[in-house]
Amino acid sequence: MAGSIITNNLSASFGDVRAVEGITIEILANQVTAVIGPSGCGKSTFLRCLNRMHELVPGARATGEVIWDGRNIYAPEIDAPEVRRGIGMVFQKPNPFPLMSIADNVSAGLRLTGMRDKTEIAATVERSLKLAALWDEVKNKLNKPGGSLSGGQQQRLCIARALAVEPDIILMDEPCSALDPASTQKIEDTMEQLKKNYTIVIVTHNMQQAARVSDFTGFLLTRETGEPGRLIEYGPTSKIFTMPDHKETENYITGRFG
Amino acid sequence: MKNDLRRRSRKIKSGIAYFLCALSAILALIPLVLILGYVIFQGAAALNIDFLTQLPKPVGETGGGMGNAILGSLILIGIAAVLGLPVGVLAGVYLAEFRNPRLSWTVRLLADILSGVPSIIIGVFVYTLLVLTMKRFSAFAGGVSLAILMLPTVARTTEEMLRMVPDSLREAALALGIPRWRTIVSIVIKTAGGGIMTGIMLALARIAGETAPLLFTALNSRTWPTGLDKPVASLPVQIYTYAIAPYADWHEQAWAGSLVLVLMVLLLSVGSKLYFGRKMRSVK
Numbered sequence: 001m002a003g004s005i006i007t008n009n010l011s012a013s014f015g016d017v018r019a020v021e022g023i024t025i026e027i028l029a030n031q032v033t034a035v036i037g038p039s040g041c042g043k044s045t046f047l048r049c050l051n052r053m054h055e056l057v058p059g060a061r062a063t064g065e066v067i068w069d070g071r072n073i074y075a076p077e078i079d080a081p082e083v084r085r086g087i088g089m090v091f092q093k094p095n096p097f098p099l100m101s102i103a104d105n106v107s108a109g110l111r112l113t114g115m116r117d118k119t120e121i122a123a124t125v126e127r128s129l130k131l132a133a134l135w136d137e138v139k140n141k142l143n144k145p146g147g148s149l150s151g152g153q154q155q156r157l158c159i160a161r162a163l164a165v166e167p168d169i170i171l172m173d174e175p176c177s178a179l180d181p182a183s184t185q186k187i188e189d190t191m192e193q194l195k196k197n198y199t200i201v202i203v204t205h206n207m208q209q210a211a212r213v214s215d216f217t218g219f220l221l222t223r224e225t226g227e228p229g230r231l232i233e234y235g236p237t238s239k240i241f242t243m244p245d246h247k248e249t250e251n252y253i254t255g256r257f258g
Numbered sequence: 259m260k261n262d263l264r265r266r267s268r269k270i271k272s273g274i275a276y277f278l279c280a281l282s283a284i285l286a287l288i289p290l291v292l293i294l295g296y297v298i299f300q301g302a303a304a305l306n307i308d309f310l311t312q313l314p315k316p317v318g319e320t321g322g323g324m325g326n327a328i329l330g331s332l333i334l335i336g337i338a339a340v341l342g343l344p345v346g347v348l349a350g351v352y353l354a355e356f357r358n359p360r361l362s363w364t365v366r367l368l369a370d371i372l373s374g375v376p377s378i379i380i381g382v383f384v385y386t387l388l389v390l391t392m393k394r395f396s397a398f399a400g401g402v403s404l405a406i407l408m409l410p411t412v413a414r415t416t417e418e419m420l421r422m423v424p425d426s427l428r429e430a431a432l433a434l435g436i437p438r439w440r441t442i443v444s445i446v447i448k449t450a451g452g453g454i455m456t457g458i459m460l461a462l463a464r465i466a467g468e469t470a471p472l473l474f475t476a477l478n479s480r481t482w483p484t485g486l487d488k489p490v491a492s493l494p495v496q497i498y499t500y501a502i503a504p505y506a507d508w509h510e511q512a513w514a515g516s517l518v519l520v521l522m523v524l525l526l527s528v529g530s531k532l533y534f535g536r537k538m539r540s541v542k
Contacts, residue, residue: 085435
């Protein structure tokens with residue numbers, strides 16, 4: 001199924017430093033999966049391995065398998081840009097293109113990969129902004145610069161931009177950590193809507209958020225300083241947050257460390 | 259009481275520091291104002307339409323102008339731009355975007371050395387390379403030496419402007435599945451475009467006034483330019499020739515030529531700063 005990802009013994013490193021090791025997990029289609037864990041446990045690195053963004057950092061390497069749509073995305077014949085079109089990403093800090101209008105920001109992924117058809121582009125812009133629950137706020141100022149929006153609106157613009165290239169999966173790297181509670185609420189509502197058609201993987205620092213929005217939760221932990229992060233436990237969110245199998249998970253979710 | 263004293267001494271120190279900074283800023287401006295004022299004062303008298311459009315008159319005759327030198331300078335800058343800008347900008351893109359540590363380090367070091375080489379040495383180099391082998395002074399040789407001269411400036415400013423583009427924008431584009439080359443061209447270079455253009459204009463303004471590398475490459479000429487393989491007049495060389503000649507009306511013309519040159523340079527640097535500076539601010 002196109003919306004699911006299976007990782008098989010996935011490890012990632014920066015130069016000689018191993019960030020995460022041996023992660024085997026099956027992320028289910030049309031579900032929201034949260035990845036939680038203390039700072040520095042490699043959650044973001046793990047997420048960036050899922051659409052080959054990790055390798056952009058000089059010296060960074062990933063080994064193991066990531067199976068998406070029946071293929072290992074790290075197989076030599078696979079083209080990284082093509083993987084990223086199918087598995088989109090939203091970053092921690094909103095990062096709209098500063099010289100582009102709101103509409104051009106949304107359509108950037110289409111226009112810069114060769115789409116010319118103006119009517120189709122306009123239709124995609126509208127559809128994507130509606131999906132990201134931003135359309136009503138910006139429909140009268142589509143030609144204004146993307147940077148003129150508020151932080152929360154910019155983040156929803158980035159979500160719309162990611163949706164416009166029609167991915168199966170959306171990876172979100174702490175998408176609300178730079179936003180106020182009201183904007184966070186809107187993004188969480190948007191995620192709830194999106195999971196009907198998309199698979200969402202969200203990395204979050206905020207355990208309440210993980211509990212609120214996700215169906216499944218994975219807990220990553222670095223056991224000793226200098227050790228790579230490992231997947232300690234993975235399962236339905238309700239189970240992880242009420243009766244986790246591991247003591248470490250329980251300690252973390254009850255706020256005893258991290 | 260003690261606090262009061264301390265506050266007062268702090269205030270005095272701050273005042274002295276402020277005064278010294280302001281004084282230095284004004285001192286730095288004085289030469290610029292004096293030069294500009296003096297060139298305008300001396301040059302305006304001989305500056306007229308004839309000066310801008312006519313050929314120089316033979317010794318003894320009055321009138322005439324530096325039209326051929328103005329055109330020659332524009333041709334030389336044009337050749338330098340055509341040859342130097344693509345190489346300089348692309349080298350800057352390489353340094354900023356393709357981080358191959360060893361080659362980048364070498365290229366950066368060479369660019370810094372090249373920008374420190376006195377311009378007359380570059381003239382000598384091009385003289386040996388082109389003038390001796392082609393057995394003639396030429397506009398082309400002059401343009402090549404100016405191109406070499408602007409290369410390091412253009413490469414390093416391009417690199418610096420591209421580095422100012424936050425990585426988050428590169429990641430945003432790449433995460434949309436936009437290929438690397440397209441990300442560099444349509445996102446990174448476009449975002450840094452204003453800064454790169456300002457750098458280019460400043461480099462052009464700098465080479466517009468270069469004299470030494472032209473002395474034995476483009477040489478000089480008293481006629482209109484006839485071909486890129488012929489010697490060509492240029493404003494700086496013409497100013498130099500007229501300024502050291504023993505005729506009073508030539509001196510006046512040298513001043514007028516200086517004024518034209520200064521105005522050209524000002525137009526390039528101030529104009530580009532005003533125009534592209536505004537663009538850059540909108541990026542931030």
